[in-house]
Amino acid sequence: MDSLWTFLQFKDATLQLVTAGTVLIAMGASVVGCFAFLRKRALVGDAVAHAILPGIAVAFMLTAAKNPLILLSGALVSGWLALYCIEIIQKTSKLSADTAIAAVLGVFFGIGILLLTHIQHSDLENQSGLDRFLFGSAASMSTADLLTYAGVALFLLLAIAGLYKELKLFSFNPEYAQVLGLPVKTIRRLINSLTVMAIAIGIQSVGVVLMAALLITPAAAARAWTDRLLVMIFLAAGFAAFSALVGSYVSFSATAMPTGPWIVMSLSFLALISLFIAPQRGLLARLNRQRLNRIKILTENMLKAFYNLGERAGTYQKWLTAEDLARVRDFTHAELTQGLRILRKKHLVIPKQSGYRLSRQGLDEARRVVRLHRLWEMYLTQRMRMKSDHIHPNAETIEHIITPEIEEQLLRELDFPEKDPHSSPIPYPQ
Amino acid sequence: MIAETQEVIPALEVHNLSASYQRKPVLWDVDFQLPQGKLIGVVGPNGSGKTTLLKNIMGLMEPDSGYVKLFGEDLEKVRHRISYVPQRESVDWNFPASVRDVVEMGRYRKNRLFKRLKAQDHQLVTEALERVNLLELSQRQISQLSGGQQQRVFIARALAQQADLYLMDEPFVGVDAATEEALLELLTEMKNAGKTVVIVHHDLQTAYEYFDWTVLLNTRLVAAGPQESIFKKELLQEAYGGRLTVLSKIGDLMARKDFPARETGFKEKEGLGDG
Ligand SMILES: Nc1ncnc2c1ncn2[C@@H]1O[C@H](COP(=O)(O)OP(=O)(O)OP(=O)(O)O)[C@@H](O)[C@H]1O
Numbered sequence: 003m004d005s006l007w008t009f010l011q012f013k014d015a016t017l018q019l020v021t022a023g024t025v026l027i028a029m030g031a032s033v034v035g036c037f038a039f040l041r042k043r044a045l046v047g048d049a050v051a052h053a054i055l056p057g058i059a060v061a062f063m064l065t066a067a068k069n070p071l072i073l074l075s076g077a078l079v080s081g082w083l084a085l086y087c088i089e090i091i092q093k094t095s096k097l098s099a100d101t102a103i104a105a106v107l108g109v110f111f112g113i114g115i116l117l118l119t120h121i122q123h124s125d126l127e128n129q130s131g132l133d134r135f136l137f138g139s140a141a142s143m144s145t146a147d148l149l150t151y152a153g154v155a156l157f158l159l160l161a162i163a164g165l166y167k168e169l170k171l172f173s174f175n176p177e178y179a180q181v182l183g184l185p186v187k188t189i190r191r192l193i194n195s196l197t198v199m200a201i202a203i204g205i206q207s208v209g210v211v212l213m214a215a216l217l218i219t220p221a222a223a224a225r226a227w228t229d230r231l232l233v234m235i236f237l238a239a240g241f242a243a244f245s246a247l248v249g250s251y252v253s254f255s256a257t258a259m260p261t262g263p264w265i266v267m268s269l270s271f272l273a274l275i276s277l278f279i280a281p282q283r284g285l286l287a288r289l290n291r292q293r294l295n296r297i298k299i300l301t302e303n304m305l306k307a308f309y310n311l312g313e314r315a316g317t318y319q320k321w322l323t324a325e326d327l328a329r330v331r332d333f334t335h336a337e338l339t340q341g342l343r344i345l346r347k348k349h350l351v352i353p354k355q356s357g358y359r360l361s362r363q364g365l366d367e368a369r370r371v372v373r374l375h376r377l378w379e380m381y382l383t384q385r386m387r388m389k390s391d392h393i394h395p396n397a398e399t400i401e402h403i404i405t406p407e408i409e410e411q412l413l414r415e416l417d418f419p420e421k422d423p424h425s426s427p428i429p430y431p432q
Numbered sequence: 433m434i435a436e437t438q439e440v441i442p443a444l445e446v447h448n449l450s451a452s453y454q455r456k457p458v459l460w461d462v463d464f465q466l467p468q469g470k471l472i473g474v475v476g477p478n479g480s481g482k483t484t485l486l487k488n489i490m491g492l493m494e495p496d497s498g499y500v501k502l503f504g505e506d507l508e509k510v511r512h513r514i515s516y517v518p519q520r521e522s523v524d525w526n527f528p529a530s531v532r533d534v535v536e537m538g539r540y541r542k543n544r545l546f547k548r549l550k551a552q553d554h555q556l557v558t559e560a561l562e563r564v565n566l567l568e569l570s571q572r573q574i575s576q577l578s579g580g581q582q583q584r585v586f587i588a589r590a591l592a593q594q595a596d597l598y599l600m601d602e603p604f605v606g607v608d609a610a611t612e613e614a615l616l617e618l619l620t621e622m623k624n625a626g627k628t629v630v631i632v633h634h635d636l637q638t639a640y641e642y643f644d645w646t647v648l649l650n651t652r653l654v655a656a657g658p659q660e661s662i663f664k665k666e667l668l669q670e671a672y673g674g675r676l677t678v679l680s681k682i683g684d685l686m687a688r689k690d691f692p693a694r695e696t697g698f699k700e701k702e703g704l705g706d707g
């Protein structure tokens with residue numbers, strides 16, 4: 003924990019710089035990534051990340067320098083070329099989008115590796131360390147690198163802030179943007195350039211292989227929490243910044259540790275948690291909703307069974323056993339136990355040694371469910387002209403969903419009918 | 433004087449337009465003019481090129497030949513007077529945006545790229561939402577709307593644009609009978625306010641009832657004109673080739689010239705389950 007304290011104090015100037023730079027780079031990539039994610043261009047991001055490698059290699063071979071601006075220019079050119087190739091292939095051939103993307107990724111990356119190998123076996127000076135582009139190493143960045151990359155990241159963020167509403171429209175409905183007369187060609191070029199730039203500046207800290215994760219994972223994690231684009235962007239930036247801090251800390255405290263993989267690890271962890279526990283859209287919330295729905299359906303069906311038995315016997319005061327209920331409907335043993343327990347807890351049934359009967363509220367509730375079932379059957383036969391022997395299964399599901407407002411409308415439209423299509427009386431509240 | 437010239441200038445002129453996808457022709461030499469201030473249907477069977485026609489009119493596609501004039505001008509000159517409602521399925525409704533966000537898009541303009549919307553824009557957005565009856569739902573996420581509500585979001589966005597000519601691609605698809613009626617009322621209101629409304633529609637039966645004018649399309653132009661001149665057995669047969677069941681129904685309707693009161697459909701699925 004000592005190291006965490008030292009880290010958080012940021013006494014070391016280099017540490018400050020590397021950390022701040024990494025955070026800014028990660029934020030830039032994640033914000034650009036939100037739009038790539040929403041435009042369903044995650045794979046394109048991956049292809050561009052790989053396609054940047056030959057650009058960097060050629061830039062290095064031509065100038066024999068590791069000047070960040072020159073390497074960045076090389077990266078931009080080859081990233082752009084890759085995007086262009088993907089577009090051309092899709093337009094002129096009948097290949098599907100993912101085939102085109104995979105083809106471009108493979109070819110560009112292959113060339114990149116070839117060139118890199120060539121450089122490493124040549125006697126160009128200064129050639130060592132180019133492989134850091136493959137896996138990333140934030141610590142190896144010079145001050146000049148960092149300042150350049152951070153500057154670019156800042157530019158990305160400002161460009162997106164300035165054109166936020168147009169980018170939103172363009173991502174949602176590009177044709178409409180065009181119809182409004184917005185410069186969609188320029189916007190498309192801009193967003194492509196921003197993507198290539200975000201990837202190019204991230205590569206040195208995260209590496210070609212993991213770059214797509216830095217682009218897309220924060221967006222995916224953030225999307226789980228919100229339905230607002232602006233909130234999503236800020237959350238994504240926050241996740242990315244936090245993960246960049248984690249990555250920087252790990253490589254600070256254990257010198258052999260690379261930054262990039264730890265950034266991506268942290269991001270993946272955040273994404274996993276988000277997809278699991280986020281309200282509404284998370285897996286847990288969904289499972290819980292499903293469970294509640296299932297319980298609602300089960301208990302309402304049991305109330306109906308009580309009601310049907312009572313209707314036949316002419317009284318709802320008789321004590322009924324689980325076996326009686328199972329005669330009306332195929333409840334499993336487990337369902338009977340669970341359903342009766344819940345009904346008892348809600349005071350909808352009253353237990354006694356010899357069995358159960360509906361309580362007053364229970365009877366009201368049972369009447370409501372039966373009423374909805376029979377009303378819906380009326381609606382199906384009268385309004386949708388379905389045959390009366392075809393409607394029961396449909397009503398079995400719909401009865402559990404109808405809200406009070408819909409019930410009211412049904413009643414009004416059907417003019418408060420007395421009997422359902424099978425001539426059973428429709429029970430009204432008493 | 434101004435009113436007179438306006439009546440003379442057609443709202444839309446499509447001149448010898450041909451269009452194709454990867455060289456497969458979809459529109460052949462389509463040529464017609466539409467007057468201002470009418471409610472006009474573009475009618476034809478599936479795949480007859482209705483959407484393609486709208487895309488060519490809106491400059492979303494390059495025609496192989498021919499041209500389009502709007503209020504006697506090229507699209508670029510009168511863009512602000514034209515509003516387009518795309519087919520509902522053309523976007524991903526899971527996009528993180530609220531109803532209001534989408535309607536606001538109708539106020540975006542080329543010359544206001546880096547600027548925020550003005551108070552007046554927000555006012556127009558609110559009015560548009562009110563007209564389609566979505567004001568209470570304006571903060572709701574667009575994926576949590578029924579099909580009919582999503583359609584109304586698109587129409588509100590077009591209304592917020594404050595145009596003179598509206599081109600709508602199948603606004604009645606996925607809409608229940610009650611909403612369809614309300615929409616038709618709104619469109620009629622727009623027409624009465626002097627707007628020209630062009631609706632792509634594929635149901636012949638209701639097309640006769642709804643529109644003042646019809647463009648019958650089936651890859652080529654079958655006919656364009658006021659209702660009485662279009663709804664003739666030969667023309668319909670030409671457009672819908674062989675589908676005689678529809679034709680005989682229409683024939684009956686034509687003979688009687690009155691329509692049974694349409695039933696109101698059941699309430700939209702608002703609040704039903706949570707998907
Ligand atoms: N992007 C496309 N690429 C290739 N062919 C297309 C494309 N879009 C449409 N088509 C074809 O062009 C023809 C006309 O299509 P269009 O969408 O204009 O018809 P439509 O009248 O709008 O049909 P619908 O009633 O189904 O909406 C169809 O045969 C369709 O298969």
Ligand SMILES: [Mg+2]
Pocket residue numbers: 482483484519601
């Ligand atoms: Mg269409």
